[in-house]
Amino acid sequence: MTHSTPDVILQTQDLTKSFKGFTAVSGVNLSIQRGHIHALIGPNGAGKTTVFNLLTKFLKPTSGKILFNSEDITKLEPAAIARKGVIRSFQISAVFPHLTVLENVRIALQRKEGTSFHFWKHESTLNRLNDKAVDLLDSVGLSDFASTVTVDLSYGRKRALEIATTLAVEPELMLLDEPTQGMGHEDVGLVTELIKTVSKNRTILMVEHNLQVVSRLADRITVLQRGSILTEGNYQEVSNNPEVREAYLGSEIETEHKHSAEVAS
Amino acid sequence: MNNLKLNILLLIIAVIAPAVFYPVFLAKILCFALFACAFNLLLGYAGLLSFGHAAFLGTGGYVTGYLMINTGLSPEIAIILGMVAGGILGAIFGKLAVKREGIYFAMVTLALAQLVFFFYLQAPFTNGEDGLQGVPRGAIFGLIDLSNNYTMYYFVLAIFILGYWIINRTVHSPFGQVLKAIRENEDRAISLGYEVNRYKWVAFIISAALASLAGSTKALVFNLASLTDVHWHMSGEVILMTLVGGVGTILGPILGAGIVVSMQNYLSGGELGNYIHIIMGFVFVVCVLSFRSGIVGQLLKFKRNNF
Ligand SMILES: Nc1ncnc2c1ncn2[C@@H]1O[C@H](COP(=O)(O)OP(=O)(O)OP(=O)(O)O)[C@@H](O)[C@H]1O
Ligand SMILES: [Mg+2]
Numbered sequence: 001m002t003h004s005t006p007d008v009i010l011q012t013q014d015l016t017k018s019f020k021g022f023t024a025v026s027g028v029n030l031s032i033q034r035g036h037i038h039a040l041i042g043p044n045g046a047g048k049t050t051v052f053n054l055l056t057k058f059l060k061p062t063s064g065k066i067l068f069n070s071e072d073i074t075k076l077e078p079a080a081i082a083r084k085g086v087i088r089s090f091q092i093s094a095v096f097p098h099l100t101v102l103e104n105v106r107i108a109l110q111r112k113e114g115t116s117f118h119f120w121k122h123e124s125t126l127n128r129l130n131d132k133a134v135d136l137l138d139s140v141g142l143s144d145f146a147s148t149v150t151v152d153l154s155y156g157r158k159r160a161l162e163i164a165t166t167l168a169v170e171p172e173l174m175l176l177d178e179p180t181q182g183m184g185h186e187d188v189g190l191v192t193e194l195i196k197t198v199s200k201n202r203t204i205l206m207v208e209h210n211l212q213v214v215s216r217l218a219d220r221i222t223v224l225q226r227g228s229i230l231t232e233g234n235y236q237e238v239s240n241n242p243e244v245r246e247a248y249l250g251s252e253i254e255t256e257h258k259h260s261a262e263v264a265s
Numbered sequence: 266m267n268n269l270k271l272n273i274l275l276l277i278i279a280v281i282a283p284a285v286f287y288p289v290f291l292a293k294i295l296c297f298a299l300f301a302c303a304f305n306l307l308l309g310y311a312g313l314l315s316f317g318h319a320a321f322l323g324t325g326g327y328v329t330g331y332l333m334i335n336t337g338l339s340p341e342i343a344i345i346l347g348m349v350a351g352g353i354l355g356a357i358f359g360k361l362a363v364k365r366e367g368i369y370f371a372m373v374t375l376a377l378a379q380l381v382f383f384f385y386l387q388a389p390f391t392n393g394e395d396g397l398q399g400v401p402r403g404a405i406f407g408l409i410d411l412s413n414n415y416t417m418y419y420f421v422l423a424i425f426i427l428g429y430w431i432i433n434r435t436v437h438s439p440f441g442q443v444l445k446a447i448r449e450n451e452d453r454a455i456s457l458g459y460e461v462n463r464y465k466w467v468a469f470i471i472s473a474a475l476a477s478l479a480g481s482t483k484a485l486v487f488n489l490a491s492l493t494d495v496h497w498h499m500s501g502e503v504i505l506m507t508l509v510g511g512v513g514t515i516l517g518p519i520l521g522a523g524i525v526v527s528m529q530n531y532l533s534g535g536e537l538g539n540y541i542h543i544i545m546g547f548v549f550v551v552c553v554l555s556f557r558s559g560i561v562g563q564l565l566k567f568k569r570n571n572f
Contacts, residue, residue, distance in 0.1 A: 056456065082458035094456070096449035099442075107446045108457050110439060116459070117467060119440035126439055169457055 007034040008070075009173055009203050010055070010086075015064035017050055024050045026227040028064070032173070037195070037204045039214045042224035048207040049091055051224070052177050055205075056088045057081055068173070083111075085172035089179065091207075093158045095165070097151040101142060104150055104161055105133040108168035133168070140164040140194055156187030160194060167198055174198075176206040180213055192216055215239075271516075279422055288418035289486060294526045295425040296483040301506040301518030302432050303475035308504075309513030310436050311468045312448035316371040316500050317358060317378030321351040321473045323385060323495030325480030330397040330490030331390055340403040340411060344424070344481040351477020352470055354381070359469030363462045375497065382495045396491030400484050417486060424482050428475050433515060435471060444468055505545065509552045511559025520561055 010032040017025040025047045032038045040048050053059040055066060057078045066074045073081055082088075096104050109129045110116055118125075137143040140160040145153065153161065159179055166174055179195065180188045192213050195204065199217075208214050214221060214235065221238045223230040231241050238244055282291050300322055307313045329347035332338050338346075362373040385391045392398070402411035411417045435441055447454045447461045454461050484490040493499065502525065510521025525545070532541045556563040 058452070058455075077460070078455045079458050079460040082456055087458075088456045090452065090456075094450055094453040096446050096453065098449055099445060103442065107442060107454075110442065111458050113439070115439045116443050117440055117464070119435040119438045119467070119471065121438050122434065123437045123439060123442055126442065165457070 008032065009034040009068065010205070011067040011070075012055070013065040013067070015051070015054055015066065016062045017047075017054055017059060018062045024227050025054060028224070028227075028229055030222060030229075032203060032205055033220065034203050035201075036219040037199050037206065037217045039218035039221045040205060040207045040224060041209070041211075041214060041221060042230070046224040047227040048224055049177055050227075052088055052175050052207065055081075055175060056086060082169070085170070086175065087166050087169055087171035087173070088175040089162050089166060089177055091177040091181065093155065093162060095150045095153075095158050095161055097149075099150060100146070101137065101148050101150055101153065101161055102130065102133050102146040105136050105165050105168050106130070108165045109133060109136075111169065136164045136168050137161075139167070139198070141190075156183050156190065159183070159187075159191060163191075163194060163198065172203065174202060174204045174206075176204060176208075178207050178209060180208065180210050188213065211239075275516075276426075283415055283418055288414040290526075290530060292414075292418045292421040292486045293483070293530075294523050295421050296479050296486060297503075297506065297526050298519040298522040299425050299428045299482070300476050300479035301503050301510070301522045302429060302515075303472045303479065304503045305507045305512060305514075305518040306432050306435060306475070307468060307472045308507060309517075310441060310448065311444045311465055313363075313465060313469070314367075314371045314504075315362075315374045315469075315472070316497070316504070317374030317376075317381075318473075318476050318503050319495050319497060319499035320358070320378040320381040321355060321476035322480035322483070322499060322503075323490075323492075324351045324354050324381070325477030325482075326484035326490035326494050327385060327391055327397065328477075329481035330400040330484040333400050333403060333485070334397060338403075339405060339407050340420075340485055341405055343403070344478065344485070347481030347484075348474050348478045351480065352474035354477075355470045355473020356466075358473065359466045363465040363469065375500070378495070378497060378500060382492070382497070385492060385495050391490075391492075394492065396489055396493075397484075398489055400488045400490060402485050402488065411485065421482055421486060424478065428478055429519075431471070431475065435468075436515070440464070440467070505549050508559055509549065511561030511563070511565075514559065514561040514565065517559045517561035521559065524560075 008031050012028055012030040015025060015028040016023065028051060040051065042048055050059065054061050057076060061074065065072060068084060068086060073084065096107065106126055106129050109132055110126060115121060115125065134143055134146060137146055140163055142157060142160055142164060145157065150158065150161065180191050183191065188210060195217060218235060221235060222232045223238060223244055231238060231244055304315065304318050307315055325347040328350040329343045332343040332346060333340065358374060358377050361377065362370050365373050386393060402417060404410045405420060409416060411420055443459060443464050447464055451461055480494055506521035506525045507518045509524060510519065511517025528545065529541065532538060532544060537544065558566065
């Protein structure tokens, strides 16, 4: 019996969000399996970012429930949800621009030290975290940039830094909102591999427009349309669903198939 | 290292300055410099614009002044109690204000400070428009008599150094790191698990307590605690000092305070006295338009680009 129930890390029950009469997210029942990379896709304005904002309580749900490890977290504050191990990234890059790359990661490591309110201690007491921070930077290929002021990094590297910062808090569940958005071809490849690497022993829920990335990474895909779930399944199932093709993916899948056919021939 | 040298140089200047300038004038600059540094801790390092800091300067002054007149406490105790009172007031202000963002934060602090102003205007112990006059300076530990202006100046200098050190340490502490992160990207700080409002609140209390320390000290220097210090003009003036000198720099507010206090002193005596607000406003506009990071911020930029 136990082996037949998949281990669900995050679940939503009828999650709904209305903005002054406009329902951006409507009765969404998500179920994320532990260890999966789960992709949330859908056309612009489908409500993907809003779902992220609800899961992390940056927005309050109008109705519905959120369960993390079977515990109801619907009423928690955003910082409390983060401390439970649900760490999000943002659609626009979210770094601390005028801190160094090393300091960015150290901020994340620092919280568990329990000295974050100690205004009487010198910041050099944080240096003991440096080795760990450099290790994390190494894992995303940024260790050479440790002392760079973050604002000077390229866009792709900023996103890699975000991932390192997120990893620093050892999240149980990572929520990535379009990690490859606005990137050149090369960076997309790098970040895809990076996500693949860090997904070991973790669960990731990601919003992604780039279908190649989705097909490469996702174990399971949920398609959102006008705030509701259209369908769910693996890449094969989803991309063969006629409704999905019609509603959103059609043209893109065809062009992509054509593209891969061209590459193959 | 460079910073250490600069600090030592400044210290030497501060120690010998009374040989050239009137010590009460210098003490006034130091009081306002401390006030501006305390304010800058919030604006420069936590990104919070308070428009109510006069309430803390004034509270420090009234509490210390009242205690010096009516009890036999020695000045260091009266100053500490003034600072504690300001810190408590800051805890209340902060609790209500940190929930708001941007301009709403400023408006909440302004509204609360106006409330405090009217309280002091009406309360019997403040003597209303006349203020608390003839505040005795007393003797530190009952031993060192402060009635001599030179002694007073060095006492103020010691307090200033203490306050300056606390601010410096706060900025360069684990707590300061989190504050900077919140200033840089609040949502990201939240998403890493930081309860940002609690950090802002603690910063607000430290800032308020040090602003009160400045007010307490000032009351002793001038033997006076009056409504001027709680008026919203004063909240505006400290913003001016900080922006002119350089927000988010350690030395900027000190320089800004020096410039503003000197201008007021020299202008108010002369025939330009009636135009003082216009002139100050003009200086402010010129500064903000031509170097947005303030004088010290501009110098730092120049140094970065040329050395
Ligand atoms: N704070 C808000 N107030 C009002 N409407 C909002 C708010 N946030 C989002 N919306 C609306 O909700 C809908 C869903 O937006 P959301 O940002 O979740 O879409 P998305 O799927 O992330 O789109 P994209 O692919 O463009 O990022 C949009 O119509 C948007 O205008
Ligand atoms: Mg979005």
